Amino acid sequence: MPSLTLPYVPHYVAAPPTRETLEYADLAIIDISKADTEEGRAALAIEVREALLNHGFFYVVNHGYSQDQTGRIFDIADLPFSAVSDSEKQIFAGTMKQTGSYQGYKLRNYWHIDGGVRDQIEHYNINRDVTKRGHPETLRHLLPEIKEFCKHNHFNVLHPILRLIARSLELPEDTLVNNHDYDAVGETYVRFMNYPRTEEEETKTKNVWLKGHTDFGSITILWSQPVAALQILTREGEWRWIRHIENAIVVNAGDALDFLTGGYYKGTIHRVVKPPEDQRGYARLGVFYFTMPNDDVKLVPMAESPVLQRAGIQRRCDDSEAPTMEQWRKGRTSAYGQSELENGKEKGVEQEVINGVLVKHYN
Template sequence: MPGTVLPSIPHYVPAPQTNEPLEYANLTVIDLSKADTYEGRVKLAVQLRDAMLAHGFFYVINHGLTQAQNERIFDIADVPFSAVTDEEKKTYAANIKATGSYQGYKLRQYWHIDAGVRDQVEHYNINRDVTKKLHPQALRPLIPEIEAFAKFNHLQVLHPLLRLFALGMELPEDTFVNIHGYDAAGESYVRFMKYYPRSEDEETKTKNVWLKGHTDFGSVTILWSQPVASLQILSPDGKWRYIRHIDNALVVNAGDAMDFLSGGFYKGTIHRVIQPPPDQQGYTRLGAFYFVMPNDDTKLIPFAESPVLQRVGIQRRCEDADAPTMEAWRRGRTSAYGQTDLQKKEKGVEEEIINGVVVKHWN
């Protein structure tokens, strides 16, 4: 991270952890410090593969940042919301539907959730190439730290994990690394995200769901764990279970792009966000993420040469000839999310078609 003399900003105080007796998913913990040797990576790859097949989510610990550095990231994450006026936010709002890009602000009430209720979520997105866009005044002194955070996530967390994903499919270690270049054309980005409390009427109309069940559209999502209990995953037995907070841990899942590239072996993980438990209601929920996508020109077709896929078979979401590039897929998914009239299918499932591929949402 950048040098020792850092710009002074207010300290963000997170919500206290919940004491409610919630049902948590029993997720695997990957100790990334053991990835320094090939033997260590082979063992971790088995853990990661089994975690992906069982839950699709896992924790990462010993990633290289201290608790103090973690807290500094959350201090920075709050700045786009607490230190920028609503008027200035509009100046830096992304033209999401037209461009298929989230770069800049996604302001509140942009997404339709359900029953006429719109979201109370605000986020600010910064491409790993931090020079692509101008940033709000309050964030400008912090850009070197945000850039270092993006680079850390990409090179020190993502690339080691991608080697484990590859080894789990018995592919050469750098198979996925080679299509996730830090300097390549693409839109992997840092997201700072804040959920605000909603009215009782909104909670009733949406059955307390803040974001419907969905899959992410990139390859890997890295979430820096925070204490407000709202994130749930859809377990294989059909039950929604909470993700437990672990101090200074990362919560990692795969998205659509990894699903395409792995021939369905690593499925995009279904997750949602709901109203926090009673003892955390009234708090905002601040998140820090790194959303990962392969290089824009990557065609999203399976690595069919994988010995694992040759044994278990390939589950394609479309024919290889019709497969989108990462750029086409991210633009299509971004433009449509929260804007499309979804078609109700089986109970609790709605669908839309993006680039000729069925995309499901769980409600």
């Protein structure tokens, strides 16, 4: 009988929640456990639709992981930064610009932020197929747990959300599930992320750690953590903070969902800024599951949706010129933080063209 004892991992001690008064976004809280019944899915589909239309962000609770299980994942997430030497990180560095893939380390100083400052953000990315490439020694004995974490995110969080979104569009429930296969060729992955900065860099970048942007996948799953730094741009053009909710997940829409829904559900603009005063001595450790349609999915609107037909479809390019998910993710990944941006028509907006589609960055 296999042992039930998990490998030892040092406990990661997170920062206490901020006590400062911040202007938080008023996000919906979706109880995903209610999706187990027909009645529950009918009600949740309405809640998800309103959440995506109002903010493009919402919380998910009762997702099947206990507080202890979530804590264990954060313990594991700290290891690529605290228990791997700089020389070993170089061995497992990603090749984003060359391959358009984030697998491996995104090392510090890779992205240009602003004012001549390069980023200090470090992250380690693991494809849902954890065998796709090698990993630092400290993570190898933990790969079975990371694989199970991928499956939990995919089947117990992503797929129920995709069914609710399809239902909100009056489409068969598995419409989006069918092009987000777990075993298909694609780049859906777990990301562990660590943010440090210096005061000099804060001044040069006006306290912005990561400019306003949209994610390029369909749905981003962020496991809530206490250091306040994430902000969204509301429909009214105001930046609002995302509040930490213990053992909750923060979900947001990205470019791929925007393409597939003809602009009905837009990718939400968000940024990362300097935390409030009482949290500035703490590292900000993030755990994400970035999801994308299968690589061969062509990003054209689901024009068969009665909802989209009534609302009107906004295409970002002609259907004949629409990129596949593979083309879009590779274009966005290789260009991000590396390409020269032009000033857009809107104040504080920079832009670039990727695969014939205009991409905006909010400074």
